[in-house]
Amino acid sequence: MANGDSISSRMVLQQAGRVRTLVEKGAYDKCPVQGEQEVQLFLVDGMTAILKQTRQGSFYAVLGGGTMGAIIVIVIEAVKIFGGH
Numbered sequence: 001m002a003n004g005d006s007i008s009s010r011m012v013l014q015q016a017g018r019v020r021t022l023v024e025k026g027a028y029d030k031c032p033v034q035g036e037q038e039v040q041l042f043l044v045d046g047m048t049a050i051l052k053q054t055r056q057g058s059f060y061a062v063l064g065g066g067t068m069g070a071i072i073v074i075v076i077e078a079v080k081i082f083g084g085h
Contacts, residue, residue, distance in 0.1 A: 009051060009054075012051055013048065013051060013052070016044060016047065016048040016051070017048075019044050020041065020044045020045070020048070023037060023040045023041055023044060024037075024041070026040075
Protein backbone atom coordinates (compact mmCIF):
# COMPACT_ATOMS: atom_id res chain seq x y z
CA MET A 1 0.00 0.00 0.00
CA ALA A 2 1.12 3.53 -0.62
CA ASN A 3 2.47 5.38 2.39
CA GLY A 4 3.48 8.82 3.54
CA ASP A 5 3.82 11.42 0.81
CA SER A 6 4.55 8.88 -1.91
CA ILE A 7 3.67 9.65 -5.49
CA SER A 8 1.45 6.57 -5.72
CA SER A 9 -0.78 7.59 -2.82
CA ARG A 10 -1.22 11.08 -4.28
CA MET A 11 -2.10 9.52 -7.62
CA VAL A 12 -4.70 7.29 -5.98
CA LEU A 13 -6.24 10.27 -4.17
CA GLN A 14 -6.42 12.18 -7.45
CA GLN A 15 -8.05 9.18 -9.11
CA ALA A 16 -10.55 8.93 -6.26
CA GLY A 17 -11.49 12.56 -6.89
CA ARG A 18 -12.04 11.85 -10.57
CA VAL A 19 -14.11 8.76 -9.79
CA ARG A 20 -16.24 10.72 -7.33
CA THR A 21 -16.92 13.34 -10.02
CA LEU A 22 -17.99 10.61 -12.45
CA VAL A 23 -20.36 9.18 -9.86
CA GLU A 24 -21.79 12.62 -9.05
CA LYS A 25 -22.46 13.31 -12.74
CA GLY A 26 -23.76 9.81 -13.52
CA ALA A 27 -27.21 9.12 -14.98
CA TYR A 28 -28.45 7.16 -11.98
CA ASP A 29 -32.06 8.06 -12.71
CA LYS A 30 -31.89 5.25 -15.31
CA CYS A 31 -30.42 2.73 -12.88
CA PRO A 32 -32.75 -0.10 -11.82
CA VAL A 33 -31.26 -0.08 -8.30
CA GLN A 34 -32.75 2.67 -6.17
CA GLY A 35 -30.03 4.53 -4.27
CA GLU A 36 -27.18 3.19 -6.42
CA GLN A 37 -25.52 6.62 -6.66
CA GLU A 38 -25.52 6.94 -2.87
CA VAL A 39 -23.97 3.47 -2.57
CA GLN A 40 -21.25 4.35 -5.08
CA LEU A 41 -20.48 7.65 -3.31
CA PHE A 42 -20.25 5.79 0.01
CA LEU A 43 -17.72 3.37 -1.46
CA VAL A 44 -15.59 6.09 -3.04
CA ASP A 45 -15.66 8.28 0.07
CA GLY A 46 -14.96 5.35 2.40
CA MET A 47 -11.95 4.15 0.46
CA THR A 48 -10.65 7.72 0.10
CA ALA A 49 -10.94 8.25 3.85
CA ILE A 50 -9.01 5.04 4.54
CA LEU A 51 -6.22 6.11 2.20
CA LYS A 52 -6.02 9.58 3.76
CA GLN A 53 -5.84 8.13 7.27
CA THR A 54 -3.24 5.61 6.19
CA ARG A 55 -1.15 8.41 4.70
CA GLN A 56 -1.26 10.06 8.12
CA GLY A 57 0.21 6.91 9.62
CA SER A 58 -2.89 5.87 11.50
CA PHE A 59 -2.66 2.23 12.61
CA TYR A 60 -6.39 2.26 13.27
CA ALA A 61 -7.09 3.20 9.66
CA VAL A 62 -5.36 0.03 8.52
CA LEU A 63 -7.42 -2.04 10.95
CA GLY A 64 -10.57 -0.18 9.91
CA GLY A 65 -9.74 -0.91 6.29
CA GLY A 66 -10.55 -4.56 6.87
CA THR A 67 -13.89 -3.62 8.36
CA MET A 68 -14.57 -1.19 5.50
CA GLY A 69 -13.64 -3.90 3.03
CA ALA A 70 -16.14 -6.26 4.62
CA ILE A 71 -18.84 -3.58 4.55
CA ILE A 72 -18.12 -2.90 0.88
CA VAL A 73 -18.48 -6.58 0.01
CA ILE A 74 -21.76 -6.78 1.95
CA VAL A 75 -23.13 -3.66 0.22
CA ILE A 76 -22.15 -4.95 -3.23
CA GLU A 77 -23.74 -8.32 -2.57
CA ALA A 78 -26.91 -6.66 -1.24
CA VAL A 79 -27.13 -4.52 -4.37
CA LYS A 80 -26.75 -7.65 -6.48
CA ILE A 81 -29.47 -9.49 -4.56
CA PHE A 82 -31.97 -6.69 -4.23
CA GLY A 83 -31.13 -5.05 -7.53
CA GLY A 84 -31.96 -8.17 -9.51
CA HIS A 85 -28.41 -8.63 -10.86
